[in-house]
Amino acid sequence: xxxxxxxxxxxxxxxxxxxxxxxxxDAIEGLILSGGTHQVATANLDFWLNSLADQHLxxxxxxxxxxxxxxxxxxxxxxxMGCPLAERVTGVDLVPRLAKLSAEQGYRIxxxxxxxxxxxxxxxxxxxxxxxTRIVDTYAxxxxxxxxxxxxxxxxxxxxxxxxxxxxxxxxxxxxxxxxMHRKRLGVPVAIGVGGSFEILVGDVxxxxxxxxxxxxxxxxxxxxxxxxxxxxxFRDFAGLARRLPLTLLAAWLQRPFSAPSHLTSVNTxxxxxxxxxxxxxxxxxxxxxxxxxxxxxxxxxxIVHMQGVKQITAAGLGxxxxxxxxxxxxxxxxxxxxxxxxxxxxxxxxxxxxLFDEWQSTIAHGRSMAPEAEAASRTPLRAEQEALPVQTRxxx
Numbered sequence: 001x002x003x004x005x006x007x008x009x010x011x012x013x014x015x016x017x018x019x020x021x022x023x024x025x026d027a028i029e030g031l032i033l034s035g036g037t038h039q040v041a042t043a044n045l046d047f048w049l050n051s052l053a054d055q056h057l058x059x060x061x062x063x064x065x066x067x068x069x070x071x072x073x074x075x076x077x078x079x080x081m082g083c084p085l086a087e088r089v090t091g092v093d094l095v096p097r098l099a100k101l102s103a104e105q106g107y108r109i110x111x112x113x114x115x116x117x118x119x120x121x122x123x124x125x126x127x128x129x130x131x132x133t134r135i136v137d138t139y140a141x142x143x144x145x146x147x148x149x150x151x152x153x154x155x156x157x158x159x160x161x162x163x164x165x166x167x168x169x170x171x172x173x174x175x176x177x178x179x180x181m182h183r184k185r186l187g188v189p190v191a192i193g194v195g196g197s198f199e200i201l202v203g204d205v206x207x208x209x210x211x212x213x214x215x216x217x218x219x220x221x222x223x224x225x226x227x228x229x230x231x232x233x234x235f236r237d238f239a240g241l242a243r244r245l246p247l248t249l250l251a252a253w254l255q256r257p258f259s260a261p262s263h264l265t266s267v268n269t270x271x272x273x274x275x276x277x278x279x280x281x282x283x284x285x286x287x288x289x290x291x292x293x294x295x296x297x298x299x300x301x302x303x304i305v306h307m308q309g310v311k312q313i314t315a316a317g318l319g320x321x322x323x324x325x326x327x328x329x330x331x332x333x334x335x336x337x338x339x340x341x342x343x344x345x346x347x348x349x350x351x352x353x354x355x356l357f358d359e360w361q362s363t364i365a366h367g368r369s370m371a372p373e374a375e376a377a378s379r380t381p382l383r384a385e386q387e388a389l390p391v392q393t394r395x396x397x
Contacts, residue, residue, distance in 0.1 A: 007286045008067065012048050012248065013063055013352025016069045016078065018086045024068055025097050031065055032107065032189040039064045039179050040192040042091040043167045044071030045237040048352075050173050051283050052240070055355050057173045062356050063326055068094075070195075070317050072216030073241060075116070078244075081252055083283075083315040088213075089196035095122075095201060096129060103132035110161050110188075111138040112154070113169035114198035121397055122198040136161040146174070155185060166191040173313045223287035234396070251350035254343055258311035264288045266295075272302040278309035281317035293324045297331045304360045308339035313347060322356065336360040 008015035019027060031038040041064045043045070049060035068089040069075055078085040097332045102109050111119040119138035127133050139157050144194060158166065166188045168175040175193035183191065193394070208211075208221040223230045262279025273296040296303045305321070325335040338360040340348075348354040 003159055004015075007283070007323045008319040008323055009078055009085060009126055010315050010351060010353060011069070011074050011078045011081065011085070012244065013051065013058065013062075013356070014043050014048055014067060014074070015073060015319050015322040016043065016067050017066075017201055018078075018084075019068065019089060020086050021089050021093050021097060022087070022142070024066070024089050025101055026068055028094075028098070028165070028190055028192075029101060029107075036068070036287065037186060037188060038189060038190050039183060040066040040068070040174060042068045042070035042089065042094065042193065042195070043074065044069075044300045045073045046071075046233060047243060048074070049177075049237055049240045051235050052352060054173060054213075057176060060357055061295065062320065063180075063329060064324060066166060069131055072218075073238075076216070077241075077248070079342075080249060081315040083319075088216075090197075090208070091192070092197040093199045094192065095167060095194060095197050096126060097134040098167070099126040099135075102134050102165070103130040105135060107164040108134045109165045109167065110136055110139075110163035110389065111167050111169070111198065112158070113167075113171075113175065114140050114196075115204075118198045118202060119169070119205065121173060121202045125202060136163050146170070146178075151178075153183065155182065156350050158186060158188065162187075163188050167194050168192065168198075169194050171195055185214070199221055212310045221236065238249075242307070244350075246351040247394070248352075249341055251343075251347040252315075255312050255347070264292075266292060267299070268299070270297075272296075272304050273299070274304060277305060277307060280312045280314070281310050282314045283316035283320065286320045289320055289324050293327045296328060296333060302333050303328055303335045305335065305337050306339045307341075307344055310344065313386045315351075316350065318353060322353070324354065334358065351377065 006018065008017045017024070017027070019083050028040060030038070039280055041061050043061060047061065051061055057260055069078075069085050069088045070088065070089050075085050075088050098109065101107060111123055113119065114122070117140070119140050122134040123138050127135060139154060141154055148364060166186065168179055169179060170193070170195065172195060175195070179186075179191045179193060182189060193274045194204060200207050205222075206225060208218040212218055219234055257281045260279060262282075262285070264278070264285065267274040267276070273292060275289070292303065303324070321335075328335050337357045340359065345354075348357065
């Protein structure tokens with residue numbers, strides 16, 4: 001039975017889904033069954049820092065159907081922001097669980113990437129661990145092949161194998177950009193970037209003991225194994241976090257807690273669907289904003305969210321807004337913000353979300369608003385019984 005997946009939490013500008021590893025597998029199976037093509041990312045601190053320097057990568061991650069926290073620092077930051085993630089879910093934890101799902105449900109898996117022969121060895125290991133796993137093909141393209149951008153052979157092998165799940169181990173940001181670039185040509189229900197998971201699975205890279213993983217110190221053991229490659233990267237990542245975290249926490253602290261009832265109203269105009277938020281933008285706003293997204297998509301209207309009446313924004317509320325934006329973009333529409341005050345602008349900047357939202361620049365935004373009578377006549381309270389055309393939502397089995 002399908003049901004809605006909870007909206008993500010905005011952590012440092014990344015829309016992270018608060019799921020355990022088992023729930024993530026259920027969510028991925030739901031994406032397979034929902035139809036269409038979906039991209040899943042496993043984000044860590046390096047992903048985040050790369051996205052700050054590369055707006056295209058940031059928008060790719062924000063456009064994924066599912067984004068999981070592959071780094072303990074992101075889990076720690078979510079706790080500091082008052083919306084803790086369920087747990088860390090790494091790519092290397094997902095791969096064997098997906099193999100088990102394949103053995104149980106018959107889903108076809110394709111392993112792409114990794115060093116020479118590593119994907120083949122990983123396939124054999126997964127088939128031994130979970131008899132019945134359907135690894136339909138493996139392929140490790142050379143650096144030269146990837147640099148030439150002639151990916152016809154890769155796409156041809158994927159089309160011939162007809163996988164349900166494509167695991168791409170090319171490293172960030174290459175794997176995310178590769179999946180996004182070819183997402184409409186792949187014909188694969190779910191494509192997931194898994195980084196160096198194949199090397200860890202086959203033992204070429206030794207993984208830290210469970211207790212080290214639980215306390216969030218796996219990075220230290222990785223650094224000891226590959227100091228020349230990972231020490232500069234981890235130093236850069238933690239330095240970046242140390243530079244941005246104070247702003248993140250300050251922006252949250254500057255907001256005035258708001259406990260009064262919150263509500264949402266909408267105005268349907270030829271320009272688009274105008275949404276007026278009043279009170280608190282939080283997880284409780286999800287259902288109403290979801291209905292707005294469905295109505296906007298059914299009507300083919302862009303959405304403008306007016307923020308003048310918003311008194312407090314939580315990480316969960318911003319995550320809801322990011323998810324609605326993703327749904328509208330999937331339908332070829334946009335979501336813009338209007339009426340932002342200084343504190344809200346500062347919060348979007350401090351929480352690394354500003355590049356994802358355009359500011360609405362209509363004549364209405366410059367003071368030429370609709371007449372009160374027209375606004376009152378067109379203002380529509382959202383009701384659950386309002387019908388809308390089907391929309392691609394975040395679902396899982």
